Amino acid sequence: MRRRRLVEFNLLTGVVLGIVGFYVGWWLGHLVKAPSLDYFDDTGQNDIALFVAYFTGVVGFLVGLGFANYPVQRMLGKPPSLREKETEGIGRYFGLCTDHKVVGIQYLIGIGAFIFIGGLNAMLIRFELLRPTHLAWNGNNYLTLVGLHGTMMMGMMTSGILGPFANYFVPLMIGARRMAFPRIEALTFWLLMAAGTILMTALAFGGFPTGWTGYAPLSVQANMGMDAYIAFFALVGLSMTLLGLNMLATVITMRAPGLAWGRLPIFVWGTVSTSVLMLLAAPVLISTLFMLALDRTAQTGFFNDQAGGSPYLYENLFWIFGHPEVYILALPGMGIVLELLPVFSRKPLWGYRLAVTGLLGITLLSFLVWQHHLFVSGINADLRPFYMLSTELISLPTGFIFVCALGTLWAGRIRLTVPMLFALAWVFNFLIGGLSGVFLSDVPSDVTTHGSFFSMAHFHYTIMGGLVFAFFGAVYYWLPKMTGFELDERLGKLHFWVMFLAFNSTFGPLLVIGFLGMPRRVVTYAGYLQGANEWVSVSAFVLGASMLVFVANLVWSQVFARVPAGANPWGSKSIEFQLPSPVPVHDFDRIPTFGPDPYPYGGIEEAGFDGTRPAVSPARPTP
Amino acid sequence: MTEFAHPATDYGVVEEEPPALLERNLLIGSRLWASSLVFFFFAFLFAYFYLRSLNQHGLFQPKGVSPPQAWGAVVAVCLAASAVLLSWGAVDQRSERRGLWRLKGVGALALALVAVVAQVVAWSTLGFGPTDGGYASVYLGWTGLYTIFVVGSLYWLETCLALSFRYRDEPFGRAEVEPGDASGDDYREAPDIRNAVHLNTAELAALTFTWTTMAVIGVVTWVVLYLA
Ligand code: HEM
Numbered sequence: 097m098r099r100r101r102l103v104e105f106n107l108l109t110g111v112v113l114g115i116v117g118f119y120v121g122w123w124l125g126h127l128v129k130a131p132s133l134d135y136f137d138d139t140g141q142n143d144i145a146l147f148v149a150y151f152t153g154v155v156g157f158l159v160g161l162g163f164a165n166y167p168v169q170r171m172l173g174k175p176p177s178l179r180e181k182e183t184e185g186i187g188r189y190f191g192l193c194t195d196h197k198v199v200g201i202q203y204l205i206g207i208g209a210f211i212f213i214g215g216l217n218a219m220l221i222r223f224e225l226l227r228p229t230h231l232a233w234n235g236n237n238y239l240t241l242v243g244l245h246g247t248m249m250m251g252m253m254t255s256g257i258l259g260p261f262a263n264y265f266v267p268l269m270i271g272a273r274r275m276a277f278p279r280i281e282a283l284t285f286w287l288l289m290a291a292g293t294i295l296m297t298a299l300a301f302g303g304f305p306t307g308w309t310g311y312a313p314l315s316v317q318a319n320m321g322m323d324a325y326i327a328f329f330a331l332v333g334l335s336m337t338l339l340g341l342n343m344l345a346t347v348i349t350m351r352a353p354g355l356a357w358g359r360l361p362i363f364v365w366g367t368v369s370t371s372v373l374m375l376l377a378a379p380v381l382i383s384t385l386f387m388l389a390l391d392r393t394a395q396t397g398f399f400n401d402q403a404g405g406s407p408y409l410y411e412n413l414f415w416i417f418g419h420p421e422v423y424i425l426a427l428p429g430m431g432i433v434l435e436l437l438p439v440f441s442r443k444p445l446w447g448y449r450l451a452v453t454g455l456l457g458i459t460l461l462s463f464l465v466w467q468h469h470l471f472v473s474g475i476n477a478d479l480r481p482f483y484m485l486s487t488e489l490i491s492l493p494t495g496f497i498f499v500c501a502l503g504t505l506w507a508g509r510i511r512l513t514v515p516m517l518f519a520l521a522w523v524f525n526f527l528i529g530g531l532s533g534v535f536l537s538d539v540p541s542d543v544t545t546h547g548s549f550f551s552m553a554h555f556h557y558t559i560m561g562g563l564v565f566a567f568f569g570a571v572y573y574w575l576p577k578m579t580g581f582e583l584d585e586r587l588g589k590l591h592f593w594v595m596f597l598a599f600n601s602t603f604g605p606l607l608v609i610g611f612l613g614m615p616r617r618v619v620t621y622a623g624y625l626q627g628a629n630e631w632v633s634v635s636a637f638v639l640g641a642s643m644l645v646f647v648a649n650l651v652w653s654q655v656f657a658r659v660p661a662g663a664n665p666w667g668s669k670s671i672e673f674q675l676p677s678p679v680p681v682h683d684f685d686r687i688p689t690f691g692p693d694p695y696p697y698g699g700i701e702e703a704g705f706d707g708t709r710p711a712v713s714p715a716r717p718t719p
Numbered sequence: 720m721t722e723f724a725h726p727a728t729d730y731g732v733v734e735e736e737p738p739a740l741l742e743r744n745l746l747i748g749s750r751l752w753a754s755s756l757v758f759f760f761f762a763f764l765f766a767y768f769y770l771r772s773l774n775q776h777g778l779f780q781p782k783g784v785s786p787p788q789a790w791g792a793v794v795a796v797c798l799a800a801s802a803v804l805l806s807w808g809a810v811d812q813r814s815e816r817r818g819l820w821r822l823k824g825v826g827a828l829a830l831a832l833v834a835v836v837a838q839v840v841a842w843s844t845l846g847f848g849p850t851d852g853g854y855a856s857v858y859l860g861w862t863g864l865y866t867i868f869v870v871g872s873l874y875w876l877e878t879c880l881a882l883s884f885r886y887r888d889e890p891f892g893r894a895e896v897e898p899g900d901a902s903g904d905d906y907r908e909a910p911d912i913r914n915a916v917h918l919n920t921a922e923l924a925a926l927t928f929t930w931t932t933m934a935v936i937g938v939v940t941w942v943v944l945y946l947a
């Protein structure tokens with residue numbers, strides 16, 4: 097009973113209406129006139145027009161994808177169906193689809209593409225730094241590169257694990273067939289795609305000089321590329337808020353009967369704690385960017401010292417969001433690692449409650465430390481001890497996570513599969529990341545390391561060494577389940593070892609270079625650091641090449657080799673591995689019954705890793 | 720194929736979801752959204768006190784920069800009254816006096832629209848502009864974003880009213896919905912929302928919570944921007 101429609105809504109109509117919307121908005125925006133805006137005509141810099149164009153462009157894109165159908169029907173008083181396009185076939189990936197598994201795969205590919213672009217930027221940055229003086233770009237273009245890289249990565253990687261993996265697996269893990277708000281789930285993905293495209297248009301408007309932090313007053317004075325940054329991050333913020341809301345609502349309301357909080361897989365806990373931060377921190381970012389946009393268009397003075405405002409206000413508000421944001425990038429990785437370790441050590445997760453306490457402790461504390469980013473900005477010195485202490489306190493719950501990881505490994509029957517290698521690398525890298533963080537949170541040592549490559553190496557150890565390694569662990573672990581085809585193990589190991597060695601050979605030396613005083617976000621550096629920088633750049637190129645190994649593996653094994661993965665390639669006891677690969681549209685025939693222990697590893701039948709006695713059993717068929 | 724799932728989808732099985740689930744989703748969702756709302760406006764509260772205590776060059780609130788008191792009071796009172804009326808209406812809906820809820824719902828919508836109009840009038844009669852210091856910036860940014868959110872919430876209220884009017888003759892327990900009526904979901908055999916009136920009650924409970932939160936934020940806005 098499929099009704100024919102005049103126009104099918106899909107990605108194509110979305111892109112067409114997005115472009116039309118952009119130009120209509122651009123034209124409309126130019127109609128706005130006021131004496132104080134005369135400089136728009138003189139300079140050709142019309143920020144209002146660009147903001148309106150971005151707005152109408154995004155609206156057009158969403159309308160074209162079919163997101164307007166539901167709200168319009170609701171306005172007419174028709175009750176909605178919760179689902180759209182939940183069916184088989186390739187077409188569902190190119191448009192609005194409310195199947196949580198489709199959204200997961202859309203995220204994986206969509207985010208992956210933008211992260212690849214961000215990675216290319218990093219290669220260009222390292223190319224420039226082969227020489228202490230100008231090599232390929234002038235200072236402005238270099239800053240734009242750094243800004244595009246950092247902003248793209250921070251914006252996309254915030255959803256890097258929740259987007260693909262939580263959307264796909266959290267409903268399964270809690271025994272639900274959908275997310276609480278399936279349409280919002282799809283919306284978060286498409287908002288992110290619109291955002292990424294907008295950020296890239298910054299290049300057409302002269303780039304932006306502020307890096308990913310967008311500090312005022314520079315961001316108030318910068319040219320129109322800054323507007324792309326603002327629109328990008330606001331859309332990312334909106335996507336994050338809705339993603340967090342949806343995840344929380346799902347876990348709170350949709351757990352299968354009997355699945356108490358204390359029985360949830362630890363990955364679900366990682367998702368929950370991340371979602372709390374997304375739900376509460378991202379709104380602050382959106383409001384802050386709204387102020388920044390007003391400063392740039394309506395000439396308000398929020399961040400303008402000469403107009404009764406203060407750039408410090410921006411710095412504070414940004415980090416009230418920004419520090420929770422960095423933990424939004426840490427917690428999902430912890431969840432993944434703790435989820436993988438039991439499977440590949442054949443042991444229950446050690447200290448489940450301790451791990452949950454750790455995750456929630458980090459969540460709480462991360463709202464109380466933001467001024468450690470402002471230690472040397474000239475803030476009131478009396479504030480420093482509190483923020484120093486609260487920051488160092490975070491090491492405590494972080495330590496819980498490490499204890500649980502090591503406790504799980506202890507005396508386990510460890511299998512060094514590709515996902516396990518990535519999980520173990522997380523333990524190594526994140527330790528270095530955390531330890532370097534302690535130096536930064538110590539005011540006396542931050543005075544010399546702030547704004548240097550030491551700080552930059554610190555957060556690359558935590559984010560790339562932590563989150564991105566966990567991300568790849570998750571890819572190798574779950575992708576066979578998502579597509580039904582195995583990834584090649586030998587290429588996977590090659591990818592891992594090249595990536596692991598090149599990563600440490602890139603960022604390890606940068607810790608030292610930073611200590612020696614090389615500042616971030618500056619196109620030139622002291623001549624005597626050239627040798628070290630050449631080493632780092634070459635390592636970075638190798639690191640980039642390791643990503644090509646991964647892409648080759650992906651294309652080879654998923655497009656050409658296509659070895660069926662089987663339902664449970666890892667002998668996991670988790671619910672998703674009791675389902676067929678790929679998981680059918682309806683997830684399960686009946687809602688399964690969950691046992692009291694999510695990690696029942698180590699029983700007598702363990703010998704063959706045959707995945708018997710899983711953590712769940714099928715529900716008894718209703719007579 | 721495993722014992723948990725057959726690869727082919729049988730929609731008849733899939734649609735079986737307890738009706739109370741949707742209700743709980745909406746209720747929890749509205750509480751979560753309300754907590755986000757608080758953080759949206761926390762940023763402006765922070766900005767207000769931060770800039771006020773810094774008072775750069777004495778330019779936080781130069782002489783002559785004062786908000787239109789009368790319009791501010793109109794906005795706050797209308798918002799509060801609208802929220803009260805809506806909560807009252809939700810009680811009517813629950814106790815099957817659906818005609819009364821629709822009346823109060825329309826009243827709540829009208830009051831909130833008055834608040835929006837009053838805010839627009841307030842902007843157009845301001846004695847100051849965006850360049851007139853920290854207070855002026857916070858005033859415009861805060862009321863601006865707030866008004867955007869009010870209009871968004873009113874859209875939600877409108878959808879509840881529209882649903883209620885469309886199904887006004889259906890008895891409480893039975894208001895069958897056409898399968899896949901709204902969104903091009905045509906190939907499904909069974910609807911996943913089986914009862915429109917039931918949906919209405921649930922959404923109203925959720926909306927009431929959100930709208931009350933919005934009204935509280937509105938009153939705080941008024942206290943900070945007009946009275947403090
Ligand atoms: C024990 C844990 C950690 C401590 C004590 C810590 C401490 C700090 C401190 C004090 C700074 C400010 C440095 C400066 O600008 O002078 C900083 C910067 C940063 N940290 Fe951490 N950190 C920790 C973990 C993490 C984690 C887990 C992440 C992300 C996953 C992270 C990401 C960042 C980022 C992105 C910056 C730099 C932001 C910028 O200026 O662009 N940190 N950290």
Ligand SMILES: [Cu+2]
Binds near residue numbers: 465468
């Ligand atoms: Cu921080």
